[in-house]
Amino acid sequence: MKVYKNYEEKYKLLKSGSLSLKENVQHFLNKIDKQKHLNAFNFVFEDSLEQAAKVEKKIKSGSAGKLAGMVIAVKDVLAVKDKPLTCSSNILKNFISIYTATAVQKLIDEDAIIIGKTNCDEFAMGSSNENSAFGPVKNPHDLQRVPGGSSGGSAAAVTSGLCDAALGTDTGGSIRQPAAFCGVYGLKPTYGRVSRYGLTAYASSFDSIGPFANNIEDIALILQVISGYDKKDSTSSTLAVENYSNLLEENPPNLKIGLPKEYFGKGLDLEINLTINNVVENLRGHGFSVSEISLPMTEYAIAAYYILTTAEASSNLARYDAVKYGYRSKQKGDLSDMYINSRSEAFGHEVKRRIMLGTYVLSAGYYDAYYGKAQKVRRLFKNDFDKAFQSVDIIITPTTPTTAFKIGEQTSDPLQMYLNDIYTTSANLAGIPGLNIPVGKDKKGLPIGMQLLANQFQETKLLQLAYYLQKSFFNR
Numbered sequence: 001m002k003v004y005k006n007y008e009e010k011y012k013l014l015k016s017g018s019l020s021l022k023e024n025v026q027h028f029l030n031k032i033d034k035q036k037h038l039n040a041f042n043f044v045f046e047d048s049l050e051q052a053a054k055v056e057k058k059i060k061s062g063s064a065g066k067l068a069g070m071v072i073a074v075k076d077v078l079a080v081k082d083k084p085l086t087c088s089s090n091i092l093k094n095f096i097s098i099y100t101a102t103a104v105q106k107l108i109d110e111d112a113i114i115i116g117k118t119n120c121d122e123f124a125m126g127s128s129n130e131n132s133a134f135g136p137v138k139n140p141h142d143l144q145r146v147p148g149g150s151s152g153g154s155a156a157a158v159t160s161g162l163c164d165a166a167l168g169t170d171t172g173g174s175i176r177q178p179a180a181f182c183g184v185y186g187l188k189p190t191y192g193r194v195s196r197y198g199l200t201a202y203a204s205s206f207d208s209i210g211p212f213a214n215n216i217e218d219i220a221l222i223l224q225v226i227s228g229y230d231k232k233d234s235t236s237s238t239l240a241v242e243n244y245s246n247l248l249e250e251n252p253p254n255l256k257i258g259l260p261k262e263y264f265g266k267g268l269d270l271e272i273n274l275t276i277n278n279v280v281e282n283l284r285g286h287g288f289s290v291s292e293i294s295l296p297m298t299e300y301a302i303a304a305y306y307i308l309t310t311a312e313a314s315s316n317l318a319r320y321d322a323v324k325y326g327y328r329s330k331q332k333g334d335l336s337d338m339y340i341n342s343r344s345e346a347f348g349h350e351v352k353r354r355i356m357l358g359t360y361v362l363s364a365g366y367y368d369a370y371y372g373k374a375q376k377v378r379r380l381f382k383n384d385f386d387k388a389f390q391s392v393d394i395i396i397t398p399t400t401p402t403t404a405f406k407i408g409e410q411t412s413d414p415l416q417m418y419l420n421d422i423y424t425t426s427a428n429l430a431g432i433p434g435l436n437i438p439v440g441k442d443k444k445g446l447p448i449g450m451q452l453l454a455n456q457f458q459e460t461k462l463l464q465l466a467y468y469l470q471k472s473f474f475n476r
């Protein structure tokens, strides 16, 4: 199999005939089978070979789309018509989707090949991919460790070369954190940049769909394809989509960088801190202006995030009532028993915990004290970032406080697990874009991720800086 650095190179090989798309897809299918122990896929689409044949013809005839032959896996919370959509939950075990998510449809329309659905935490709730009805995903860099979550399958698949790229979703870090743990690029776009139509809702005012890839060029290209207004999602933005790929080359980006002091304090792994400092010093050496900034709300991120998202989740997950679709308990009883038994039997522990938390914070007696208060706090996060982005273009932080932890290590302590999201949730509270870029490995050989944040709809700046880093420092 010919190796290629990014999609542009792959396309040249396909176009010249020195790479056969059918062989390429077959290679991925074989590799997925060989790496079954990773448990990265919930479903593999054998009909991707037929797709490959069709796209190959289009490439020959010169009528192929922007992503012709790019092989992409999608997280199993995204709808693909006539394919299973389980959200890694027993409650949707036998559910087959009747339509395709807009983001996935846009990939298909540009002749990408969808190779399967990736494993994830149940309904995207988790930071380790251990909350899946399909079992945990293993981190390809160390099989004893988690790949991160909730889009753990997508990150594991991309880092081990089971596909060219993948889609994930990010409500509080679920693209960036697994990208960091697996050593790949992962972008959470601005809220509203990508249509959520066909994404199974977890916390609707936080959820974003974004790409994983091994290089920044492919991230830019996929973002360009999946972005844009969609009349089926009223929260999608009408703002014009930039030509991210063309803008990458604008070099060197004259960007001002801010380092928030709250992100480099207690709790941050020393090796991660040193690695990121090293990159920042390099940037300074290349003439970038770097200054310390403050995001004082940071310490409230986890509390605000888990109040608001559980509230939204408890409401969104009320639809799984066993009436029209999904799992239904076999126990006898009245209508109310049917609801209770079905939901009790089919939802996993973490999902139940969040439904209960969410119901509590929304209950009449506590609404003002928790939900109402957290909504106000959310606004303050936006204010924090607005202020910071008056003086800097990009904020650099660690993506995670530690590198990948061991499977089972944090499952008994939910609060400890939630603290993994300490650096990622603020971006979702404020609706801004965030990108994980792989910047090195620790002594154990585990990937270290660095997070770039920009103001709303400033994805171009993130991509430009990441491209610059990729070329100048990491020789990729």
Ligand code: GLN
Pocket: 124, 125, 126, 127, 149, 150, 169, 170, 171, 172, 173, 174, 175, 202, 309, 421
């Ligand atoms: N780990 C976070 C949570 O459990 C983020 C999940 C996500 O972004 N989907 O909610």
